Amino acid sequence: MKSRCLNATRATTPAVAREQGNHSCPARRIETGIVGRPDRAIADRRGGIGNPFSYVGESGESEAELRRGLSHQTDMLDEHPLITRLGDPQEIIVQTACELKAEIIVLCKNSNSHPQPNLGRTATAVLRESPCPLILVPPERGLTSWYLHHILVPHDGTPTTSAALKPAVDLADRAGAELLVAHITDSISASKEPGTLTSPRYVDQPQYEWAAWGSEFANRLACICPLGHVHLRVFLGHGDPAAEILRLSERHSSDMIVLAWRGEWEVPRAAILKEVLRRAHCPVFVLRTGETGGE
Amino acid sequence: MLDIAVSSLAPTADPAWLLVEQGFTLVREHELESQFAVANGYVGSRGSLAEGCPLSAPATFVAGVFDAEPGSIPHLVQIWDWSHLSVSICGQPLRLDVGRSLEHRRILDMRQAMLWRHWRHEDDAGRITRFKSLRLASLADRHLLVQSVEITPENYSGTAILDAFLTGSATHITHEGVSVAVAVADRIVGPDEFVIGSTEFLEGRRPFEIEKGSTYRLERVAAVYTSRETTAPDEIARSHAESAISRVTDVIAEHRQAWQARWHASDVQVEGNSRAQRALRFAAYHLLSSANPQDERVAIGARGLSGPGYKGHVFWDTEIFMLPFFLLTWQEAARAMLMYRYHTLPAARANAAYQGYGGALYAWESAASGEDMTPPFAVTLEGEVIRILTGEQEHHISADIAYAVWHYWEASGDERFLLDAGAEILIETARFWASRVRLEDDNRYHIRRVIGPDEYHESVDDNAYTNGMAQWNLDAAAELAEQCAMKWPEQWQSITRRLAVSCEEIQCWRQIARDLYTGFDERTGLFEQFQGYFDLEEIDLSKYANRTAPMDVLLGRERIAKSQVIKQPDVVMLVYLLWDRLPAEVRKNNFEYYESRCGHGSSLSPAIHALVAARLGKMAMAERYFRQSAEIDLANNMGNSATGVQAALGGLWQAAVLGFASLHFQQGDPSVRPNLPEN
Numbered sequence: 001m002k003s004r005c006l007n008a009t010r011a012t013t014p015a016v017a018r019e020q021g022n023h024s025c026p027a028r029r030i031e032t033g034i035v036g037r038p039d040r041a042i043a044d045r046r047g048g049i050g051n052p053f054s055y056v057g058e059s060g061e062s063e064a065e066l067r068r069g070l071s072h073q074t075d076m077l078d079e080h081p082l083i084t085r086l087g088d089p090q091e092i093i094v095q096t097a098c099e100l101k102a103e104i105i106v107l108c109k110n111s112n113s114h115p116q117p118n119l120g121r122t123a124t125a126v127l128r129e130s131p132c133p134l135i136l137v138p139p140e141r142g143l144t145s146w147y148l149h150h151i152l153v154p155h156d157g158t159p160t161t162s163a164a165l166k167p168a169v170d171l172a173d174r175a176g177a178e179l180l181v182a183h184i185t186d187s188i189s190a191s192k193e194p195g196t197l198t199s200p201r202y203v204d205q206p207q208y209e210w211a212a213w214g215s216e217f218a219n220r221l222a223c224i225c226p227l228g229h230v231h232l233r234v235f236l237g238h239g240d241p242a243a244e245i246l247r248l249s250e251r252h253s254s255d256m257i258v259l260a261w262r263g264e265w266e267v268p269r270a271a272i273l274k275e276v277l278r279r280a281h282c283p284v285f286v287l288r289t290g291e292t293g294g295e
Numbered sequence: 296m297l298d299i300a301v302s303s304l305a306p307t308a309d310p311a312w313l314l315v316e317q318g319f320t321l322v323r324e325h326e327l328e329s330q331f332a333v334a335n336g337y338v339g340s341r342g343s344l345a346e347g348c349p350l351s352a353p354a355t356f357v358a359g360v361f362d363a364e365p366g367s368i369p370h371l372v373q374i375w376d377w378s379h380l381s382v383s384i385c386g387q388p389l390r391l392d393v394g395r396s397l398e399h400r401r402i403l404d405m406r407q408a409m410l411w412r413h414w415r416h417e418d419d420a421g422r423i424t425r426f427k428s429l430r431l432a433s434l435a436d437r438h439l440l441v442q443s444v445e446i447t448p449e450n451y452s453g454t455a456i457l458d459a460f461l462t463g464s465a466t467h468i469t470h471e472g473v474s475v476a477v478a479v480a481d482r483i484v485g486p487d488e489f490v491i492g493s494t495e496f497l498e499g500r501r502p503f504e505i506e507k508g509s510t511y512r513l514e515r516v517a518a519v520y521t522s523r524e525t526t527a528p529d530e531i532a533r534s535h536a537e538s539a540i541s542r543v544t545d546v547i548a549e550h551r552q553a554w555q556a557r558w559h560a561s562d563v564q565v566e567g568n569s570r571a572q573r574a575l576r577f578a579a580y581h582l583l584s585s586a587n588p589q590d591e592r593v594a595i596g597a598r599g600l601s602g603p604g605y606k607g608h609v610f611w612d613t614e615i616f617m618l619p620f621f622l623l624t625w626q627e628a629a630r631a632m633l634m635y636r637y638h639t640l641p642a643a644r645a646n647a648a649y650q651g652y653g654g655a656l657y658a659w660e661s662a663a664s665g666e667d668m669t670p671p672f673a674v675t676l677e678g679e680v681i682r683i684l685t686g687e688q689e690h691h692i693s694a695d696i697a698y699a700v701w702h703y704w705e706a707s708g709d710e711r712f713l714l715d716a717g718a719e720i721l722i723e724t725a726r727f728w729a730s731r732v733r734l735e736d737d738n739r740y741h742i743r744r745v746i747g748p749d750e751y752h753e754s755v756d757d758n759a760y761t762n763g764m765a766q767w768n769l770d771a772a773a774e775l776a777e778q779c780a781m782k783w784p785e786q787w788q789s790i791t792r793r794l795a796v797s798c799e800e801i802q803c804w805r806q807i808a809r810d811l812y813t814g815f816d817e818r819t820g821l822f823e824q825f826q827g828y829f830d831l832e833e834i835d836l837s838k839y840a841n842r843t844a845p846m847d848v849l850l851g852r853e854r855i856a857k858s859q860v861i862k863q864p865d866v867v868m869l870v871y872l873l874w875d876r877l878p879a880e881v882r883k884n885n886f887e888y889y890e891s892r893c894g895h896g897s898s899l900s901p902a903i904h905a906l907v908a909a910r911l912g913k914m915a916m917a918e919r920y921f922r923q924s925a926e927i928d929l930a931n932n933m934g935n936s937a938t939g940v941q942a943a944l945g946g947l948w949q950a951a952v953l954g955f956a957s958l959h960f961q962q963g964d965p966s967v968r969p970n971l972p973e974n
Contacts, residue, residue: 159322185844195322199844200935202898202927204597207673207683208605208938214676216937220322223349236676238849 242275336587337437339600359593371607379460435549574925588627591634602939612942614699639665654726694764725772846894902946906954
C-alpha cells in the first residue's frame with residue numbers, strides 16, 4: 001500500500017499548461033498533491049515552472065524511487081521539486097499547502113480505482129480545510145493531455161464573486177484561455193449586495209439589449225477583477241443552475257469550470273458545487289468567496 | 296431671487312426633489328451616469344465623475360446629430376469630454392481610488408436641474424480636501440454646459456494642479472459632413488473672488504498655491520454648436536464660451552428661472568408617498584431635459600440624451616409614451632416632436648413604397664433622416680444570429696404617430712400645425728393603411744404579417760392593436776377631411792390639390808375602417824390579439840412570479856411564440872388608447888384576460904398596466920405595477936439604465952396623471968376623477 005486513499009490521478013499545473021517554460025509567474029507556488037500510485041501520477045512537462053509536487057503516502061519511499069516510478073509516464077518531474085510526505089493525505093496536503101503558502105492545490109476528486117461520482121473523502125476534507133483555492137480533477141480524464149482554451153465561470157452578478165475570481169483570471173491570462181462568464185438566472189431572488197447585476201428583467205429591443213447587458217456585466221467584472229489580456233464572453237443561462245452550468249460547459253467545450261463557494265458544505269448548502277463536482281467532465285476550480293456570493 | 300453667486304448656490308432643501316447617491320459603489324457607475332445626466336434637449340451630458348474612475352463612460356450628445364461608418368447603423372455622436380478634470384494636491388491625485396473618502400455624495404437636484412457632488416477626501420499624508428461641484432445643461436441657453444468645482448484644503452496649505460482634458464475648442468465632423476464644435480472657457484477664482492487664471496493659461500499642469508481653509512473655484516462653460524445652426528460652429532462656440540464665462544452667475548440664474556417655469560407647468564405633487572413623488576419628478580426631469588421646442592428636426596430617442604442606448608434612435612415610445620406628458624405640460628415641445636415626423640415624411644413615404652405600399656410608413660427606428668435604421672439581425676449572448684423583423688413588420692407606428700398628431704391638435708387647437716403639417720401626416724398614414732389592407736373572401740379587410748406591440752409573436756395576421764389603430768387612423772383622416780372642409784375650406788382645398796386627395800379616397804377610408812377585421816368577439820367581449828391567438832398554449836405565469844429574467848428567455852423563442860404569453864400590453868394598449876370608444880365591460884374583460892397573460896418583458900409594460908388598472912379601480916394591482924414601473928431605472932439591480940434612462944418614464948407619468956388621477960378631457964375641458972390607492 002502506498003497510501004490510504006491512493007487516488008491515482010494525473011495531477012498537473014494547468015495554469016501554465018499551454019506555454020512551455022512559462023516563467024511569467026515565478027512567484028506562483030502551486031502545490032500539487034499527488035495521491036496515488038506513482039506510476040499513475042504524472043504531470044505535464046509544460047506545467048514545469050518549478051512548482052513543487054507533493055507525494056503523500058503512508059509508507060516511505062525515496063524521492064529517487066518515486067521519480068523512477070513516474071518516469072515512464074512523464075519526464076516532467078525532472079524539472080520540479082518533489083516533496084514526499086508520509087501520513088494521512090488530507091492532513092498532509094493541507095499542512096503542506098499552509099507551509100508552502102500555496103496558491104492553488106490540484107487534486108484528484110476521487111479514486112480512479114474506485115470510481116464514484118461524488119467527491120472522495122480526501123478531496124472533500126481538503127476542500128473544506130484548504131487554505132487556498134482547489135482544482136479538482138476528475139479521475140476519468142486519465143492521462144490524456146488537456147489544455148486551457150475555455151474556462152467557464154458561473155457568476156451570480158455580485159461584486160464579491162467578481163473579486164473572488166482573480167485566481168481564475170490569472171490562470172486564464174497565463175494560459176491564454178478565454179473566460180466564458182455565465183450568469184444563470186432562476187427563480188431565486190437576487191443577492192441584495194450593492195452593485196449586484198442580475199439578468200435584465202426587460203428586453204425592449206433585443207437587437208441592442210443583450211449586447212449592452214453582456215457588455216455591462218463584463219465591465220462590472222473587469223473593474224473589480226482586471227482582466228489583463230484575457231478575452232471574455234458573457235452568457236445568460238436559466239433554470240437549474242447546476243444543470244445549466246454543465247450544459248454550457250459541454251456546449252462550449254470548456255476545459256475547466258470555476259465555481260465560487262462560500263465555504264459552507266453541510267446540506268442544504270453547496271448544492272450546486274456538489275452537483276457540478278459530481279457530474280463535470282472537466283476539472284473544477286473552487287474559489288472561496290467572502291460573506292456573500294457563490295452559492 | 297434666482298441670481299445667487301456661484302459660491303452661495305446649494306442643492307434644493309426639500310429631499311423630494313433630490314436623488315441622492317451616498318458613498319461610492321464602483322460597479323454602479325454606468326447607471327448612475329445615466330440617472331444623473333444633465334440635458335436640455337439640445338445637448339445632454341452623462342453624470343460621470345469629473346476625474347473619472349475605472350468604469351467611467353463620460354459622454355456628451357447633441358440631439359439629432361448621428362454618425363456612422365459607411366454601411367453601418369447611425370448612432371448619436373459623442374462629442375469631446377468637456378467636463379473632465381484631474382486634480383492633484385501636493386502631487387497626489389484626488390481620486391476615489393486613492394486615499395480615502397470621508398464623505399462622498401452625489402445629488403441630482405431635479406428642481407434646479409443640477410448635478411451636485413460633495414466629497415471630503417483624505418490622502419495618505421492626512422491632507423483633507425473638500426470638493427464641491429455642480430454641473431448643468433442650461434435650459435435658458437441650450438448651447439451652454441456649465442461646471443463649477445470648488446476645492447478647499449481643510450488642514451493644510453500646498454499646491455494644486457487642475458488638469459482639464461479639453462481646453463480651447465474641438466470639432467467633430469460626421470461622415471455626412473455635420474460639424475459639431477465644442478469650445479471651453481474657464482477661470483480659476485481665488486478666495487477673494489479674484490480670478491487667478493485658467494486651466495489654459497496654467498497649461499493644465501502648472502501648480503498654484505492653495506491656502507488652508509480657503510476655497511478655490513474652477514468655473515467652466517462649454518459652448519456647443521453644429522453646422523446645422525451656423526456655418527462657423529467652431530468660431531461661434533468659442534466666442535459664446537468666452538462671453539459666457541464672464542457671466543456664469545447670470546447663466547446659472549437664467550437656467551434656474553427656465554426650470555422654475557417648466558416645473559410650474561409640469562410638477563405633479565403626491566402626498567404621503569415620497570418614493571412615488573421622487574419617481575414622478577425623476578420621470579418629468581428626464582422628459583423635460585430631453586425636449587427642445589426650438590428644434591423641429593429632432594425628437595426624443597428612447598433613452599433621451601442620457602446615454603448611448605439604442606444608438607439614440609426614435610421609436611413609437613416617443614409618441615405613445617412621452618408625448619402625452621408634453622401635450623399637457625409643454626405643447627411647444629410636443630409640436631416640435633411632431634414636426635420632426637412631418638420633416639421625415641419623405642423617408643416614411645419611401646419606406647412604404649419600398650415595402651410595396653402607398654402613403655407613409657414611418658421607420659420603426661428613426662434617426663436624422665427618418666429612414667428605417669432597425670438592424671436586420673441581432674446576435675444573442677449564445678452567439679445565435681436572429682432576424683429582427685420589427686423594422687419590416689411593426690407597422691402600427693404609423694397609426695401611433697397619426698394618433699399623436701390628432702391628440703396634439705385636440706389639446707392645443709393649433710390650426711396652423713394641423714394645416715401645415717398634421718393633416719398631411721394623417722392623410723399619408725391613412726393612405727398607407729388603405730394600401731396595406733386586403734379585402735378577402737369574407738368581405739372584410741385584413742392586415743397580414745405584422746408585429747403588434749407584443750413582439751413575442753411575429754408575422755401574425757390581424758393583430759388587434761394594429762388593426763384597431765389602423766381603423767382609428769382611417770376614421771380620423773376622414774373626420775379631419777370633413778372638419779377641414781367645413782372650417783378651413785380654402786386651405787383644405789389647397790391640401791387636397793397638393794396631395795391629390797379625392798372625395799372617393801376619403802369615402803374609401805371610411806369604408807375600409809368600417810369593414811376592417813378587428814378580432815372582436817361579441818359573445819365574449821374579447822379582442823383576439825391576432826388570428827389563432829386563442830388556440831395557443833396557455834401558460835400559468837403565476838408559476839414564474841419570482842422570475843428574474845424575461846419569459847422569452849425562460850421559455851425560449853420558439854415556445855413563447857407558440858404560447859399566449861405576451862411581452863407587453865397589446866389589446867390592453869388598444870383599450871387604453873381607444874378608451875372612450877369601448878364599452879366599460881369590454882375594457883374590463885380584455886384587461887382581465889390579457890393582464891394574466893402578460894410577461895412584462897418590456898419596460899413599457901408595467902406603467903400601462905398601472906394606468907388601466909387604476910382606471911378600472913383595481914387599486915392594489917395598479918399600485919404594484921406603478922411601483923414596478925418606478926423601479927425600472929431606480930432599483931439599481933438590472934443594469935437596464937446603464938446605457939440611458941428608459942422611455943418608460945413617460946408611461947409612469949401617464950399612469951399617475953391619466954390613471955390614478957384619471958385626467959380626462961371632455962370637449963376640451965379637463966376633468967379629474969381620482970382613483971387613488973388607500974396607502
